[in-house]
Amino acid sequence: MRLFRTIQLAFKSLLLHKLRSGLTMLGIVFGVFSVIAMLAIGEGASQQAQQQVLSLGATNIIIRSVKPPDDPAASQSSSGGRGGSVQRYGLTRADYKILEETIPNLTGSGLVPVRELNLEARRLGQVTSSRIVGCTADYLEMNHLAIAAGRFISDRDNFDMANTAVLAYGTAMSLFPIDNPIGQSIQIKGRAYRVVGVTQERTASAAVGGSLSGQDFNKDIYIPLSTLQSLLNSGDVFSRILPGSFSAESVIYNQITLQVSSIDVVERTAEVVRETLERTHDKKNDYDVVVPLELLRQAEQLRNIFNIVLGSVAGISLLVGGIGIMNIMLATVTERTREIGIRRALGARQRDIVNQFITETIALSGTGGLIGMAMGLSTPYVFAGGKWILKEFILDSSAAGSEMGKMFLGMEPVIAVWSLPVAFGFSVVTGLVFGVYPARAAAKLDPIEALRHT
């Protein structure tokens, strides 16, 4: 009851100078607001990163074939048949075999090799350029894809080198705008494939790490890996003739994905994979091991650094706000010297005066904190509004498509719940810290002199 009354009376004193109190509060308001807003941006970014990484599979280890830098020594010539050079690089069947035999802790799905090609697919009058993914049955689960209709590529398909195809949602839409694709046939490089299934729509994952570019699963066509490999010239050679030369590339697998049994063994297993490949590839930089879990750790580390930087910025802004408050409270004490004398004459002890002024300072900073918190809560809406204005009125389509534009338009701030009490707590502490000195100055005034003050 007493505390409530004290706070009520503190507000009465603050309301005596509304404008001044309001302006003083602004420092804290924006301090708290910026803390919450910036943490929300950081949190949003980190959640996005986490989702992307998790969509790659936290228990997965992804090995990608990478074209080595154009080093003539590295690109060994071999008989391409027509006198041109064939650049062989990347993951081989031997790699697959050795990984399959030596890597511990793998799940039932184990290893999923993938060969990708960008080719056109046709069906009656419709043509669409797609990523043809040669894969095995486990590909579906390992990439967190789901079937919308029909079924996925089966082990049987692979065994039979069957001409079956599963369309991603986007491909299905462009090749079969009106009719049901299941059971119909499509053409890829002159061969016909029977559509056995369609996968559900899925948002594209962003680029992760150096070698794993963003994947838009919606333009895929999945066929059995064995079928794809038989499609390739002489089994292995990718028949694309590189511009300006006769050289061709030979890649067996674009990617092998390993799934381990639990998160705990991911990093240990990844180490074994790296060592194994280092031995078999003999320092050739033609592959890259991407461990989503490590990326997750890196993202977390990045967020921690981000939080520390933001914390310092927030600390400085609250410090500035606090100094503003102290300044005003010192002026207030001088201005209210007589009031202090009156209170002392009526029986207030020094500590009552200290309490009064600290309560007033905290009421000021705490109110600022509350307002800042309310503003902080509106961050996602402010952002949504800002993005809308940018898109509608300011950025043209090319600017919106630029890296900066994409980065900003892609931001989805997520309010970190813990940041609310923390930011408010900081505002109160700021009031306390910067209120002590003025309050003590007030309490130390001599009652008689304070009363004489005009």
Next chain:
Amino acid sequence: MKYAARLINLRKHYQLGDHEVQALRGVSLDIPEGDFLAIMGSSGSGKSTMLNLLGALDRPTSGQYLLRDRDVSEMTDDELSEARNSLIGFIFQSFNLIQQYTVLENIEVPLLYRSGTTSISAADRQKCLLLADRVGLTERLDHRPFQLSGGQQQRVAIARALVNDPTIILADEPTGNLDSATGEEIMRILTELHDEGRTIIMVTHEADVAANANRQIIMKDGVIASEGILPGNKRVRA
């Protein structure tokens, strides 16, 4: 006889650089309960200094001040505050109300600093309302000081001085800032309080204000120059 306050050879010196101002140079005075004392004297004679000591706002340089048998010269700062709160009611020349508070809140201020009690009870509130009624401010409870006339402000101050039932009411030129008609009103209230048996000590320059008291002392150069009943005194105690 019971004394509300006793001053025994009280001295108050101020050190101004290497120069010492002797504001009070040995004052002895007994103030029995129920007394109404007027302190007069020329400017600089030590009246306010004496009243500040009586009000426990300050400690004497030497000598003794017994307030209800307690020696004020020995008190700590907190004890002085407590004594001011419970034993003394102040009325100032310039009213000294708290500007941001209403009439009622101003009357309640001494209750905020009581020792032991943590909140203002319904009985306390009732008492404040009675005091406001007594000084004729029932209609003005929600007004702020700047909305009141000088006389009304001084009446708020009187109600405030009474709220903790003090032993002594101290008034430093209570009518100094008021016109004579309003001043007389204030003096009528003080006289009433005295008739109820309260002890009142008042500093004044004006003889006809001092004449309301039943005893007058005249200060000169930090000592009591003369004491007694002035000629033309309106109220001679039986």
